[in-house]
Amino acid sequence: MTRFSRFVGFLLMTGLTAAAACADGQPAQGPGSRLQSLGEVAAVELKPRPLQIKGWKTHSGTKVLFVRTTDLPMFDIHVSFAAGSARDGLLPGLAATTMSLLSEGIPGKDLPAITETLDGLGAQLEFDIDHDRACFSLRSLSDPAKRLPALDLLTRILSEPLLSEDRLPPVKDELRAALVDQQGDAGDLALQQVKALLAPDNPYSLPVYGTEQGLSAVTRSAVQDFHRRYYAARHAQITLVGDLSLEQAQAMSLQISNALPTPRDGYMASATATPGDVQTRHLEFAQQQTHIVFAQPSVPRRHADHAALYAASQILGGGSNSRLMKELRHKRGLVYDAYSANDNWAGGAGLLTIALQVGSPLRDATLALVRSMLDDFLRDGPTAMELDHLKRRLAHRNVLNSASNRQILARLVEINRYDLPLDLDYAMQQIQRLTVEDIKHALSRHLSADRWLSVAVGASVEQQPLPEPVTPPTGQTEQSTCRADPSFVAS
Structure with missing residues (x-):
């Protein structure tokens, strides 16, 4: 193909793309839009895949949902705990510190060894936290040779982390850096200030990563107690999607749930979002x-x-x-x-x-x-x-x-x-x-x-x-925000 023919093809595809981009669920309104398929978009009946949700609760109190898909030989498992920053109590940053320390080491494996094991299995582990929940997501192949060791590693990270004293200072430094980044982002700062106005003196008004003073006061014993209290089966939810049988999904949920701590009742924070006089x-x-x-x-x-x-x-x-x-x-x-x-x-x-x-x-x-x-x-x-x-x-x-x-x-x-x-x-x-x-x-x-x-x-x-x-350009109505030149649209 010559350079010129490639350029013509690019122009044609650009015109088609511009026309299609205007559809957004309805045909473009410009007078130059005469492509028949655009006029048929609204008439097309779009149906999602018929996927069935299976749900159960383990004997330990963990709620589990599962959807089986067989398109790819892999699965995703998401485990979350009612262990978000609203449970920090008097130590803002305790929940984030605990979550970060979980993947820093288990008996027999430090962080580099955990990373090497995941890489060798072709598995991915991600984690996140908000005010309400701490979340862990594992993606792995469904082949038992990959699935079983990956699931075993996730189970051990959640149930028997070392929470070592040595790793506590670097984890705190990472969270302090995250706090500094948030304070340097005007958008984050504006949203955080809104929350502080709506719920003053409440854990939901503080940053998820805590405060400098709170992080400095976090100790290993506080982290260990937080883990025992909130990383419990009855505070957990498990969600599974992928190429698994129902029996395999049930066995995986039981393996994780049964390994988690069984603590005393935990404190669950709430907030009254009532704004003050400052508008x-x-x-x-x-x-x-x-x-x-x-x-x-x-x-x-x-x-x-x-x-x-x-x-x-x-x-x-x-x-x-x-x-x-x-x-x-x-x-x-x-x-x-x-x-x-x-x-x-x-x-x-x-x-x-x-x-x-x-x-x-x-x-x-x-x-x-x-x-x-x-x-x-x-x-x-x-x-x-x-x-x-x-x-x-x-x-x-x-x-x-x-x-x-x-x-x-x-x-x-x-x-x-x-x-x-x-x-x-x-x-x-x-x-x-x-x-x-x-x-x-x-x-x-x-x-x-x-x-x-x-x-x-x-x-x-x-x-x-x-x-x-300004008034919309000629050929554009108030309902159409497409900026493609109508004369450039394929007919």
């Missing part, structure tokens, strides 16, 4: 952009109105066609991105957040504009067209996001964590049943225009007015 706050930060976060308490994942509020957050800031993106980026060119989320937080509460960043001279005007948009949205709710577009987009995404074992595992972990119905498509089906009135009622029941908190992190500079909004 706006600005933190000085030397950079050209200002990070802004709006937030107010919402509902937890299991609440009957969660689906409606999640849909509302997606319509507000869930992609290029959201209200915030249309107004702030497409019309005014203020932001690169703006997004919203409705997450579980504070041990049984919820938190609705809206985040964006804007040039520091436009901070105050942008705050006022977004607050006005939020007030309008809470008063009027979404339009029927906005909800219809969201339903199509999520239905298409639902299929794409259940293609791999990792994607299935993520969905299954959420079901396990929040005790949701045993249906991988449950969340999407809830959205499909919503009406505009459902969302309006949920907004009026749980959110209020006078309860928004906002935190801005950036430099104090002279403020300027917003640029005037």
Whole structure:
């Protein structure tokens, strides 16, 4: 193929890609879009794979969920514990230190030996922590010659870690470095400040990695006690996906559950997310952009109105066609991105957040504009067209996001964590049943225009007015945000 023919092929593929990118669950509206397949997108019925969830509880009290997939000869196992930073007590950083020390050594194997063993088996081990749970994920081949030693290593890491005195200082140093990184990120700083305003003097208002003072006070005996108390079978959840039989999955869950400690009752923290009188706050930060976060308490994942509020957050800031993106980026060119989320937080509460960043001279005007948009949205709710577009987009995404074992595992972990119905498509089906009135009622029941908190992190500079909004270019409607030249689209 000549260079010229390759270039023509590139142009043709670019045109097709631009047209397809505009579909996003609905055909592009530009007059130059005449590709027949685009007009058929909305009529295609997309069905996820029929995957059955099996669930059981071990005698030790561990809840287990399993989905069998046979496309690849491998499996993923996710083990989580109610051992997040909200259990730190008087030592902020204790939970993160304990989690980090678990993989630092077991009897007969130090960290390099553990890493070498995993590499030799072709296995991957990852771990993470948030306010509520500490999580460990293992990916391995299903072949017993690989699966059994990999599972044995994971079991020993969780049940008999050395938690050595020698490894405690370097682990603390790593967590201090993570804290410094967070403090140097304006976006993280803004979100952390929002949480501090919503739940002052509560473990959910502190960073997951703790504080400098808390880390300095953590001792090996405190770590050992934390492990005995919270890394217990009744605080554990196990989620399995992959090429395993039901009998193999059950045996794997029993092996882990039976090996875990059996402690006395543990302290379980909770928080009352009640904001104080401060509704706006600005933190000085030397950079050209200002990070802004709006937030107010919402509902937890299991609440009957969660689906409606999640849909509302997606319509507000869930992609290029959201209200915030249309107004702030497409019309005014203020932001690169703006997004919203409705997450579980504070041990049984919820938190609705809206985040964006804007040039520091436009901070105050942008705050006022977004607050006005939020007030309008809470008063009027979404339009029927906005909800219809969201339903199509999520239905298409639902299929794409259940293609791999990792994607299935993520969905299954959420079901396990929040005790949701045993249906991988449950969340999407809830959205499909919503009406505009459902969302309006949920907004009026749980959110209020006078309860928004906002935190801005950036430099104090002279403020300027917003640029005037621009009208969409010819050939683009308010519903189509595609920027491809209509004359360039294949016909």
